[in-house]
Amino acid sequence: MKKMRVGATASSLKGPGLIFSMALYFYFLAGRIQDVPISGQLGPAFWPKTILILLMVSCGIKAVETILEKGRKTGVSYGSSQPKDLNIVRLIAMIACIMGIVWAMEILGFLLATFLFFLVFTRIAGWRRIASLLITSSLGTVGVLYLFVKVVYLPLPKGQWFFNDLTIFLYRLLAII
């Protein structure tokens, strides 16, 4: 039991430990900030270094809080991650979907990327009605395009190679340009 508690405490300290390591790395990077020293002045590295030291101290405070909290074993726990009903597969799929649309915006263009995003995202999120899914995706994409390209004149990405021509063709078809 005691071993388990020690293991849980160690696991809780991973987060502050990781942030501490990153702060330490950036602290050393701050030392390399190129500067022409002016005598009697603190220089451009002073502020970031101070902040990073304070960040490392904060990680220490968090670690102490975590250790005290685990030791106290009271009902209320500060700052600890509460168990939640997490659907990890869905989460990964959604993150991939969001990163995917950013990538697709560059390659396929905003029009095709958004249409595909609506389809995939709502499907992953649990939307089962195929017909309404298609209608929402189509109308949603066209509505957003009308608002931002036709009304606001925002030059949303048109994609590369063949997709650039396809987007322009579809814009003309939809009377957006």
Add this chain to the structure above:
Amino acid sequence: MWIDLHYLGIGLVNAFHPMNFAMIIVGLMIGVLAGALPGITMLNAIVLVLPFTYLMGMVPSLLLMIGIYCGGIFAGSITGILFNIPGDPMNVPTTWEGYKLNKKGFVSLALGMAIMCSAVGGFLSALTMTLLSPPFAKVALSFSTAEYFAIVFLGLTSVVVIGTRSIGSALISLFIGMALGTVGMDEIYGVFRFTFGSRILETGVNFVIVLIGLFAIGEVLEQLSMKAKEAGGTLRERHKTRLPRLGELWSLRSTILRGFGIGCLVGTIPGAGATVASFVSYGVEKQVCKKPELFGKGSWEGLAASETAINGSTGGAMIPLLTLGIPGSGATAVMLGAFLLHNVQPGPLLFTKTPESVYTIFAGMLLCNLIMILVGLLVARFFSELMRTPEVILDAFIVVFCLIGAFALRNDMADVWLMAGFGIIGYFMRRYELPIPPLVLGLILGPLAENYFMTTLIGAGNDFTVFFRRPLSCTLIFLSIALFFLPYVRFRKKKQPLEQESEISSY
């Protein structure tokens, strides 16, 4: 005279300008809808419209945001009273009492009471802001950079102290935000810091991108990854709303005044905001009212205290923003962003350089709270219909709007990548209970703090005692330090925190 009636008159005329008036109405509609729909917060809505304010002037932008702020801050009560789903954490006390009143058969009056109390609290608060901001700004003009640093320091400390459950987590979040604020060109020495040769980082980490990513994308990921239930909405009964009679409102006059006072006062404290105001007002009312036994069972006093304080905090939060450039809440932090997008630095000079704009904002806020009664009635009446919109569809639209918003800043896909990255960080911050508001305020206030700190020290020949030699600066720094240790004292006194406190987050 504290207020310049000439400029107030100009402000009122300007507020009725078609563009400005339209922005108030649109803002209120967006705010009420966003605040009432669970999962979309008023803050999300303000963040989402921020990039589009590029296309407008400063005043319409601010009026749009104020409309969203005033509308959104109250609207979460509608779903709280109707369905026991608070739209925002600040609406939790309203939900405790409102839903019980609904179950007792007072749903129509509970909705009407919430609308009226919000409007009264908001109007009085806007009036206070109009009266107190100009003299506050005059005093602020005598401040030196040492005082400004002390005020920003107080703001940063308040963020850590109020509304967070773990001081360590809040400090980590705050300093990450401040560290992010150091990326880009240093304003004093003109040297690049942490840019890694990237062109996009040379101008710094754009706070709009961070805000959109952390709040909106993080929230979408959090909501949808947790749900095991079938996507889609359930059909619910539609309810009518009845505004309270004057006598009914008069019987709650003391509660309303207390709620407004607490809301306004808490609102002025940087970092506190409507959630803290709502809980504090509810708690105080429970201590002083004649029927405390009714609290938690459907108390009109509890409902009125919470609602008045929520909207009462709006004007209070605007005072430090307009007079000192210090945001008092997450929403006003985004509004500060809108000012900066238009190359306007809020502060005492705003009152001398562009008094018309300031008074138009005052007038707009007064109007907002009056129009909110109508908008609130409309939205409460038809809200059951809106509740049928599937959350999945809404979330998909939110992501697309975020992508467009990030791209629209500089027409650069690098911003979109950054925003998506911050979205994922935002999700993990929520997951591991690292509070987001301190990071955002750290990112916004950090560069200001650095600027004031370094300028003061350069002027004083690196003499750190300069901050303690000026009375106001010294007082504020000691006050900040005292505030910093307050939670530890409170914790030692209570040993075990109230369960309600765990639901407070700093908005």
